[in-house]
Amino acid sequence: MLKQRVVTALVLSVLILSAVIWAPIWLFSLLVALATLYGVWEWSNFCRFGLHGRVAYVSVAAVVILLLEWFATSALIMQVMWLAGVFWVMALTMVLRYPEGVRWKASTPKLFIGFLVLIPAWLALSQIKALVNGEWLVLLLLFLVWGADTGAYFSGKALGKHKLMPKVSPGKTLEGLAGGLATCVFIALLYAYFLELSLAAAVFLVLLAVITAMASVLGDLFESMFKRERGIKDSGTLLPGHGGVLDRIDSLTAAAPVFLLGLMYLPAL
Template sequence: MTHIRLIAALVMAPVAIAAILLLPTEWMMMLAAIVFLLGLWEWFDLADIDEPLARTVLLLAHLALMVALVWASRSTMGFSFALFELMTLIGVVWWLLALAWLGRYRFASDHTTHARVFKLFAGVLATIPAWCALGWLHASDPSASALPGIPKGHFWLLTALMVVWAADSGAYFVGRHFGKHKLSPRISPNKTIEGLVGGMVAGVAVGVLMSLAAGATVEQLPVVSLVALVATLFSVVGDLFESLLKRHAGVKDSGHLIPGHGGVLDRLDGVLAALPAFALGKALMGL
């Protein structure tokens, strides 16, 4: 399974990196919307929405919200990311509240309408703010980077994503070889405290290295480290929350689209939580 997981990552990573660096923001956001909506489709399954018509209507409603945010941000003066910034803040607040949900394992664990409403609302707060944060990061700095023709903002988005990817890989390999103390055995039995530490170290290290390509100065690296650390911790919350949903649904993976990785949502869980945290942290710290 490790070899399949690695091969799939080697195929997906170059495509994702090329899209992030080379596509203009509007095209990047369109591509990201497709990926996020695929993950949301799997979220509906975890929320016990079985009817195809109901899932399709809900998916179209989320797409309409994305379109409405873009439409409302256009003006004669140009494109404003104010609404995207507000949604990013809402996303950060949501993931802080999600910690309370993680501490109450049985909450919304049944299969009633009550539980569905909470989980569907959580899907909105997880997906839309992350998508907004992605667009905000990608367009955050249009000035030229070290690579000709590639804006610094594109590198900042890549930095945020690579922090999550590095943290996930670091936690996986450190936890597998050195993990002894369970992080949250009831929600995710395979996650360990040792894996968490390994993921934090890997996420911060990669974040610092990537930020140099994004235009960060040596003096800014301590701040970058802090932002990367916070984003890494948020990614763990996102990962655990999806694990909680899967436990409630009684499934191992959110889907089977990606060999060795499960579903799309299994690859997005940490990203959904980390992107708002990274984007807001970058803005607050003046990076």
């Protein structure tokens, strides 16, 4: 199982890094859109849709993505990002209250929640890639998300005693969260050092890294909450040893819009 997990992780890492660094913007956006649509397919399981319902759900998501790709203005894109930001604040309250107040258990609320989770993340990644030095900013975002997860895993294993959200994800600890945040601060400082950023830009980058890391944890917890309510361990079986696509991108769904908002409204970087 561990060998399978490692092999899958290595293959995914090579494919993702290659797409980020070398793929033109249109191809990168297309690849992220395909991953997003597969995530929508997996999300439809949370809604308990049958085959026809799942196909219809994915089809609607594809139409929304195409419309945004073709017609979205800069103003509309930022409105979508702010909508995502407001949604993730609401998502935090849902996670903190779980299992009380789960009015989202019906299929219809979950349907709209799935769109709010996944589509803004695709749009954010596409927009970050399109910025000046966008490939390096996407890499920074990925390293922050991966760093938060890896740092939390090892520090949680070594030091974890106090549960973070035991009703949602019993394995996560406060010590793990602290380790993940510390890892992201280190990554941000390295980035600032090698790019010779000013002190103000470096301070901003560290703050953005911490906020992005916390958003990534929220994304992970949010999907865990839906899996727990559905009674499943993984969102799918596409990735051997890793579960489904949602299991790999859950942290990114919250982190990407937050990261883009930081870049847009705090341009010291």
